[in-house]
Structure formats: structure tokens, C-alpha cells
Amino acid sequence: MPTVSYSRRCRERSISAVKHHGGCHTWRRRLVRWVSTTEESDAVSETRTERRRDVIVVGGGLAGLVAACTAARAGADVLLVEGRDLGGRARTDRRQGFTFNRGPRALYVDGQAAPVLADLGVRTDRGGAPDTSAARGLRGGQLHVVPQGPMSLLRTTLVSARQKPTVAAVTARIPRLDPERFAGLTADQAIDRLRLPAAGADLLRALVRLTTYAAATDELDGVAAIRQLQLGLTTGVRYLDGGWQTLVDDLARRATELGVEVRRDTAVQALAPSADGNVEVRTSSGDLLAGTAVVATGTPAAATALLGRPVAESGRLGPPALAACLELGLRRPPAVPFVIGIDEPVYLSTHCPPADLAPEGGAVVHVMRYLRSDDADRSDEVRSALRALAARAGIAPGDVVEERFLARMTVTGALPTAATGGLAGRPPVEDPTRPGVLLAGDWVGPDGLLADAAASSAATAGRLAAARGARLAVA
Ligand SMILES: Cc1cc2nc3c(=O)[nH]c(=O)nc-3n(C[C@H](O)[C@H](O)[C@H](O)COP(=O)(O)OP(=O)(O)OC[C@H]3O[C@@H](n4cnc5c(N)ncnc54)[C@H](O)[C@@H]3O)c2cc1C
Structure with a gap:
């Protein structure tokens, strides 16, 4: 790979793009700013220009990995750049023999992600469905039987x-x-x-x-x-043996088999269009890359920061879905395996069993409070309330081997709302006003929610990016 100081040719090409580029004004302003900051930063650090790739995927969560595999399978030369380690919000952590998914994770059996993953050779069938037969609803501080069939309907005191x-x-x-x-x-x-x-x-x-x-x-x-x-x-849903890390590991393996070059611990700092139809991508390690870009950075805010322009018009993006999560590694399963809050936005579910996430005989329980984006930060209070909910489900302090609290997790980058036009109103994968940049994530495209939206938009982005990259390579 040629490593040279910041190439004059590249800068000249970018400046000429400022003059001739047909994209929108914001993209052009972005390019002018980017060229000038590049010139400034050039004075202090060396920038290396690399060979052009067909596709550069920014972000190595589920969406980035799916996009990279899809594009590579279509024949594209793909580089994936991840700021930290692969997996993003789908990573899991091992603690004292327990596998914690960074909050509850349930894969929808008939959602869009399962076939996309299966098509890439990723197994989603290891694990099991939650046991909701003994589910309880929390209302007025009391647990009630949740009606799910004739017998539970007879017994319930919820209605x-x-x-x-x-x-x-x-x-x-x-x-x-x-x-x-x-x-x-x-x-x-x-x-x-x-x-x-x-x-x-x-x-x-x-x-x-x-x-x-x-x-x-x-x-x-x-x-x-x-x-x-x-x-x-x-x-319904499936809880996965080994957690969602198994999806990440399978996708990472598949990416390697397909020839995707993966660069970890490398953040992308800026994107800008170039005159030849490529997008130029500057990384934290001083590399200057060019290709068609798939931005799979997790949230609209992260994508906006890279693009230097909003990913949706003002007021056209829903609020994020957030959650406070208490993860418990237990000596034994709780007496009440599943609780949904009826008059409070809370949840408790035993993920192991059915999934294999704990040492023999042990259990993993996720307790959660659904948060609105404008909820004040009351993390100590929320943590105590979630512990109290665990106690209601029969979990005694002595049962807890390992506990972790995640105060504010972004579950979905932006919810589809009625006011923003629902699923069809979400930012599209491809938008002619930002040529060469495709978006992927759980807030992008018209299909599904959560990881289903991330996988579906990523598969579309990967296919479109490969086709575009091939066209540019021929031109
Ligand atoms: C608590 C919780 C519970 C959930 N439960 C479910 C569930 O039950 N079912 C379901 O389907 N989904 C669920 N989800 C959602 C699901 O986890 C996400 O939709 C999915 O993992 C999103 O993947 P992604 O690749 O789009 O984003 P992310 O996983 O956020 O990945 C984005 C990646 O981009 C990287 N990145 C960001 N900026 C840059 C940059 N400038 N340069 C380089 N890299 C960058 C980040 O480091 C990260 O690795 C849940 C999420 C949470 C938080």
C-alpha cells in the first residue's frame, strides 16, 4: 500500500470539486471547510493517501458488518473502519461466567434481520424463546397474572x-x-x-x-x-445462546472470508465528496481513503457529525428510544421469570434459561426502565427502583453473583413517529443530495424496528454501494 504525504493531486481534485460539484450547497460548504481544515492539519501531522476502495464502511456494529459482507459478496473491494472494537451495541461481556448482552436482546424470529443474517451464513437458531407462561403485570405496585389464554384470562386481576x-x-x-x-x-x-x-x-x-x-x-x-x-x-423472539456476540463473531468471520479489510480502533473524522464521484474519508490515524461510503455509525447524531449536515430536515426525525438496564447474574432462576410494567415503563425478563448465558444452574435476568429522551437523569433512583422490581420477582440479594447497571443506553437512534411519516418517513439509505454516501442503522429506511431495521438498511446499503463502486471503477 503506497504511503505518501498528503497528495497535492487529491487536494487539487477536491478544490476543483468545490467549483464543479453538482451536489447540494451544504455538501459544497462542507468540502470547502474540509479542504481548509485538511490544509491546516497537514501542517502539523502527516496524512497518508491510500488506494481507492470500491466501498468504505464506517462503523463495525451489526449494520456495518452486514453492509460490508453484503458489498464484498457482490464482488466489491471493501474496507471497514471501526472506532473501537467490532459489534457496537451488539457486543456482549463475560463477567464471572455470566454473559451480559449490554441490556436485554431478543431477536425477532420473523423480523428482517434473521433472513439477512442467515443469508450471510450467520446462525440465529441457537437459544430459545422466553418463558412468558407465568408472566406477571406490575400495576399499582402489585403483580397480576397477564392474560394469554382462557385459563390466565379467568385468573387475571388486571381487568x-x-x-x-x-x-x-x-x-x-x-x-x-x-x-x-x-x-x-x-x-x-x-x-x-x-x-x-x-x-x-x-x-x-x-x-x-x-x-x-x-x-x-x-x-x-x-x-x-x-x-x-x-x-x-x-x-415471537429468541434469546441467543452466548448472546449477540455470536452474531458479531460470525459476521466478523464471514467478513474475513469475503476479503473485507477491517481496521479497528480507527475513528473516521470527516467525509467529503470528490470530483470523481468518490467520497474522501479522513481517519483519526491520518489516512485519507476514497470510495463509496456506507455510514453505519449507530445514531443520527454520529452520522450528522461525519457528514457535516443534518441527516434529516429539521423536525423530520423522531426521538431516540433509550433505556436504563440492570443486568443480574444469579445463582438460580427467579420465582417470577417475566414481568411487564402496566402503569410504569419497566420490564424484567429471565434470558437464561432459556438461552445459555450462565454457569450450570445459574440465571441471567435483565431488568429495565424504558426512558424518554427528555427524561431527567435520575440514575441512582432508577437503579434502586429496578432492584426493587427484581426483589418483587423473588430475587434476594444473596442470589446475585454479578450486577451491572447501564444508566442510559440508546436502543434505537430515532423512532419512527406519526409526525415524521412513520417508517416511510425515516431517512432513506440513498439520497441523491449526498452522492456517494449511503446510510444504514436502526433509524434508517422503511423496514422494521431495532436490529431488523439495522440489518435491512445495511443489506440495501451494501448492495447499492457495491453496484456504485463497480460503476466508478469502470468509469
Ligand atoms: C438496551 C438495548 C436493548 C436492545 N434490544 C434489542 C432487541 O431486543 N431486539 C433488537 O432487534 N434490537 C435491540 N436493540 C437494538 C440493537 O442492539 C441495535 O439496533 C443494533 O445493534 C444497531 O446496530 P448498528 O450497527 O446500527 O449500531 P451500533 O451497534 O451502535 O454500531 C455503530 C458502530 O459505529 C462505530 N462508530 C461510530 N462513529 C464512528 C466513527 N466516526 N468512526 C468509526 N466508527 C464509528 C461505533 O463504535 C459502533 O461500533 C437494543 C439496543 C439496546 C441498547
């Missing part, structure tokens, strides 16, 4: 005897509802349309929160909410 037939009838109809009926509505408005008694509506809202991780059901898009609820109530 009154008079309301039970209506709740049973509406719940049975949910899998067959046409989600498009709720276009333009928020999740709360969609639930109102189902004309449930208040207690039934609260239960449904809790299930929407459970399946989407959205505390902001008053903003969440109704179509996305009902679709996700249907996925959750029909084919």
Missing part, C-alpha cells in the same frame, strides 16, 4: 370480570389486523381505535412498549407499533 370478554376478543384479533388502518396515528391513538376498556388499553400499551422499546407511545407511529406487536404476539 374486571365484565371487561374480560372484550379484552379476549380484541387480543385475538390483533394478529389479523391490517396495520395500515392506523396510518397517520400514534401508537396511543391506534390503541384507542381498538375501543378497549381502559385496563385493556393499558395492557396493550405495555405490550407495544415491550415489543418496540418505545416509552413515547404518544409519538410512536401506529403502523410500526401494530406491526411490531403482531410480530411479538405471533412468532
Whole structure:
């Protein structure tokens, strides 16, 4: 690989792009600023220009890995640049023999991610479904049976005897509802349309929160909410043996097999278009790269920082979904394996068993509070409340071998909201006003939520980037 000081040719080409580039004004302003900062930084540090790649993927989380593998499989010469280690939010940590997924992780069996991963040779079938047969709903500080069939409906105290037939009838109809009926509505408005008694509506809202991780059901898009609820109530989810790190490891292996060059601990600092249709990418280690770029940096804010321009028009991006997570490694499974908050946005689930995440006989339980983006930071209070919820599920302090608290995790970069046009209103993978840059992540593109959105947008970005890279290589 040729290593030379910052090439005059590259700078001249960039300056000429400022004059001739047909893209939008913001991109041009960005380029002028980038060229001048590059000239300044040149004075103090050496920049190395590398050979052009077909595709440069920025970010090595699930989305970046899927995009890189997809592009490489289509024949592209791919470089993946990751600021830290591979995996992003899908990384897992081993602590005293327990595997912690950095908060709960459930792969939707019939979501978009499973076929994308399977197509790349990644196994998603190792693990099991959560045991919700003994699920409890937390309301008014008390645990109640959650109705899931005739017997639990008879026993539940979550709804009154008079309301039970209506709740049973509406719940049975949910899998067959046409989600498009709720276009333009928020999740709360969609639930109102189902004309449930208040207690039934609260239960449904809790299930929407459970399946989407959205505390902001008053903003969440109704179509996305009902679709996700249907996925959750029909084919459901799987907790993976060994945690989501197995997905990361399989994808990383596949990337190597496909010839993807992976550069870890290297942050990308800036992107700018060049006159020849490529995007120039400057890294923290002083490398200057060129190719078609896939930006898979996790959040809209990180993508905006790289592009130097907002990834969506003002007011066209929903709020992030956030969560505070308490992870517990236990000597034995808890008495109550599953709790959903009905009048509070909380969750508790035993991930091991069914998944293999703990030493023989032990258990891993995730306890969580769903946060809104405008929630004040009350981490000590939230941690105590989550410990109290664990105690309600029968977990005694002596059962806990290992505990970790993650105060504020970004679950989804931006939720699809009714006000921002739902799933179709999310930023697209490809946008003609930013030529050469494709986006991927759980806030991008029209398909699915959570990792399903990340995988689906990444597969699209990988395919488009490979095709574009091949066109430029020929030109
Ligand atoms: C608590 C929690 C629970 C969740 N539960 C579920 C669930 O049950 N089901 C589900 O489907 N999904 C779930 N998710 C969401 C899922 O984990 C994410 O959608 C998915 O992992 C996102 O992958 P990504 O690659 O888009 O982003 P990330 O994993 O965030 O990866 C982005 C990567 O880009 C790198 N990066 C950023 N900026 C730069 C830069 N300038 N240069 C180089 N590298 C950079 C970062 O270091 C990171 O590695 C959950 C998330 C959380 C936090």
C-alpha cells in the first residue's frame, strides 16, 4: 500500500470539486471547510493517501458488518473502519461466567434481520424463546397474572370480570389486523381505535412498549407499533445462546472470508465528496481513503457529525428510544421469570434459561426502565427502583453473583413517529443530495424496528454501494 504525504493531486481534485460539484450547497460548504481544515492539519501531522476502495464502511456494529459482507459478496473491494472494537451495541461481556448482552436482546424470529443474517451464513437458531407462561403485570405496585389464554384470562386481576370478554376478543384479533388502518396515528391513538376498556388499553400499551422499546407511545407511529406487536404476539423472539456476540463473531468471520479489510480502533473524522464521484474519508490515524461510503455509525447524531449536515430536515426525525438496564447474574432462576410494567415503563425478563448465558444452574435476568429522551437523569433512583422490581420477582440479594447497571443506553437512534411519516418517513439509505454516501442503522429506511431495521438498511446499503463502486471503477 503506497504511503505518501498528503497528495497535492487529491487536494487539487477536491478544490476543483468545490467549483464543479453538482451536489447540494451544504455538501459544497462542507468540502470547502474540509479542504481548509485538511490544509491546516497537514501542517502539523502527516496524512497518508491510500488506494481507492470500491466501498468504505464506517462503523463495525451489526449494520456495518452486514453492509460490508453484503458489498464484498457482490464482488466489491471493501474496507471497514471501526472506532473501537467490532459489534457496537451488539457486543456482549463475560463477567464471572455470566454473559451480559449490554441490556436485554431478543431477536425477532420473523423480523428482517434473521433472513439477512442467515443469508450471510450467520446462525440465529441457537437459544430459545422466553418463558412468558407465568408472566406477571406490575400495576399499582402489585403483580397480576397477564392474560394469554382462557385459563390466565379467568385468573387475571388486571381487568374486571365484565371487561374480560372484550379484552379476549380484541387480543385475538390483533394478529389479523391490517396495520395500515392506523396510518397517520400514534401508537396511543391506534390503541384507542381498538375501543378497549381502559385496563385493556393499558395492557396493550405495555405490550407495544415491550415489543418496540418505545416509552413515547404518544409519538410512536401506529403502523410500526401494530406491526411490531403482531410480530411479538405471533412468532415471537429468541434469546441467543452466548448472546449477540455470536452474531458479531460470525459476521466478523464471514467478513474475513469475503476479503473485507477491517481496521479497528480507527475513528473516521470527516467525509467529503470528490470530483470523481468518490467520497474522501479522513481517519483519526491520518489516512485519507476514497470510495463509496456506507455510514453505519449507530445514531443520527454520529452520522450528522461525519457528514457535516443534518441527516434529516429539521423536525423530520423522531426521538431516540433509550433505556436504563440492570443486568443480574444469579445463582438460580427467579420465582417470577417475566414481568411487564402496566402503569410504569419497566420490564424484567429471565434470558437464561432459556438461552445459555450462565454457569450450570445459574440465571441471567435483565431488568429495565424504558426512558424518554427528555427524561431527567435520575440514575441512582432508577437503579434502586429496578432492584426493587427484581426483589418483587423473588430475587434476594444473596442470589446475585454479578450486577451491572447501564444508566442510559440508546436502543434505537430515532423512532419512527406519526409526525415524521412513520417508517416511510425515516431517512432513506440513498439520497441523491449526498452522492456517494449511503446510510444504514436502526433509524434508517422503511423496514422494521431495532436490529431488523439495522440489518435491512445495511443489506440495501451494501448492495447499492457495491453496484456504485463497480460503476466508478469502470468509469
Ligand atoms: C438496551 C438495548 C436493548 C436492545 N434490544 C434489542 C432487541 O431486543 N431486539 C433488537 O432487534 N434490537 C435491540 N436493540 C437494538 C440493537 O442492539 C441495535 O439496533 C443494533 O445493534 C444497531 O446496530 P448498528 O450497527 O446500527 O449500531 P451500533 O451497534 O451502535 O454500531 C455503530 C458502530 O459505529 C462505530 N462508530 C461510530 N462513529 C464512528 C466513527 N466516526 N468512526 C468509526 N466508527 C464509528 C461505533 O463504535 C459502533 O461500533 C437494543 C439496543 C439496546 C441498547
